Amino acid sequence: MDERYDIAIIGSGPAGLSAAINARIRNKKFILFGNKSLSQKAEKAHRVDNYLGFYNLTGSELNQNFAKHIVAMDIEIQEEKINMVYTMGDYYSIMAGNQVYEATTVILATGVSFGKALKGEEQFLGRGVSYCATCDAALYREKVVAIIGHSPHEEAEAQFMSEIASKVYYIPLYKGEPHLGPEIEIIRDIPVEIMGNQKVSALTLKNEIIEVDGVFILKEAVSPGQLVPGIKMDGNHIEVDRKMRTNLPGCFAAGDIVGAPYQFIKAAGEGNIAALTAVAYIDELKRKVKEN
Numbered sequence: 001m002d003e004r005y006d007i008a009i010i011g012s013g014p015a016g017l018s019a020a021i022n023a024r025i026r027n028k029k030f031i032l033f034g035n036k037s038l039s040q041k042a043e044k045a046h047r048v049d050n051y052l053g054f055y056n057l058t059g060s061e062l063n064q065n066f067a068k069h070i071v072a073m074d075i076e077i078q079e080e081k082i083n084m085v086y087t088m089g090d091y092y093s094i095m096a097g098n099q100v101y102e103a104t105t106v107i108l109a110t111g112v113s114f115g116k117a118l119k120g121e122e123q124f125l126g127r128g129v130s131y132c133a134t135c136d137a138a139l140y141r142e143k144v145v146a147i148i149g150h151s152p153h154e155e156a157e158a159q160f161m162s163e164i165a166s167k168v169y170y171i172p173l174y175k176g177e178p179h180l181g182p183e184i185e186i187i188r189d190i191p192v193e194i195m196g197n198q199k200v201s202a203l204t205l206k207n208e209i210i211e212v213d214g215v216f217i218l219k220e221a222v223s224p225g226q227l228v229p230g231i232k233m234d235g236n237h238i239e240v241d242r243k244m245r246t247n248l249p250g251c252f253a254a255g256d257i258v259g260a261p262y263q264f265i266k267a268a269g270e271g272n273i274a275a276l277t278a279v280a281y282i283d284e285l286k287r288k289v290k291e292n
């Protein structure tokens with residue numbers, strides 16, 4: 001780690017991208033985490049009629065317009081999944097697998113994660129349940145793990161895990177054939193419950209029970225409470241004020257992650273506000289440092 005950013009933006013949907021273009025306009029040193037295919041939700045929208053200035057586009061076409069916009073402004077996406085954000089007092093430590101980044105402010109724009117927790121998921125979190133294979137793989141050396149993958153993006157983590165664990169079961173919860181090595185056993189079934197006593201010992205699927213030491217649940221969006229310890233939630237969403245400030249100084253949030261209505265234009269608008277509030281926060285910090 002050799003540099004500290006003014007702003008770390010986590011998420012490459014409309015909220016994160018809008019925050020990034022405003023950070024660029026305001027000449028801040030920022031880093032944008034996400035993936036180059038931008039918002040997966042946008043890709044799923046057959047037709048979008050309510051984004052001002054872009055009538056009758058598919059979600060995919062809207063995404064392509066977003067992509068052109070950031071390229072034109074020379075904004076790059078750091079293709080990394082963030083697993084944890086820790087507040088360190090006057091800056092944030094942002095963990096992407098084994099990589100650590102530092103930033104004075106953070107804008108959370110990771111979208112909303114739908115779906116209920118699996119039975120046993122919360123009970124065994126940290127005792128056999130994990131959300132990050134790259135972070136926790138070492139704990140499962142020569143052990144048996146099941147990986148529940150919510151999208152093809154998770155296959156790389158399963159492949160990595162197979163180099164460490166003695167056996168990896170991969171349960172894809174999406175259509176299409178996973179691209180994995182023959183050493184990984186793919187099971188097409190529905191996870192029902194994580195079982196164990198002190199630690200995880202088995203995963204119950206609809207049609208069978210597999211004995212495992214660990215269960216990795218890999219999704220695109222990690223729940224915000226797990227992503228940022230200490231962040232104040234309002235149900236499943238992060239609580240923010242009108243300036244997109246969370247309860248943690250220097251930490252802002254925008255888009256679906258802060259609540260309904262789940263809409264492109266609201267997400268982009270909130271990304272704009274979050275970036276401008278972050279800019280004001282940084283400028284104020286710099287002014288105070290100069291005065292002292």
Ligand SMILES: Cc1cc2nc3c(=O)[nH]c(=O)nc-3n(C[C@H](O)[C@H](O)[C@H](O)COP(=O)(O)OP(=O)(O)OC[C@H]3O[C@@H](n4cnc5c(N)ncnc54)[C@H](O)[C@@H]3O)c2cc1C
Pocket residue numbers: 010011012013014015016033034035038039040041042044045046047048049050051080081082083109110111112220221222254255256257261262263264265267
């Ligand atoms: C089928 C469908 C149709 C829709 N139709 C419309 C419509 O017609 N009009 C409309 O206004 N809205 C529509 N929406 C809603 C719209 O897609 C969302 O409101 C919008 O995408 C929210 O933007 P966001 O930036 O908050 O989150 P998202 O678009 O979900 O983007 C989140 C981004 O964060 C990234 N990310 C997540 N976690 C991490 C992490 N830990 N580290 C790094 N990156 C991470 C993801 O990869 C993604 O790039 C539709 C949604 C769906 C599913």
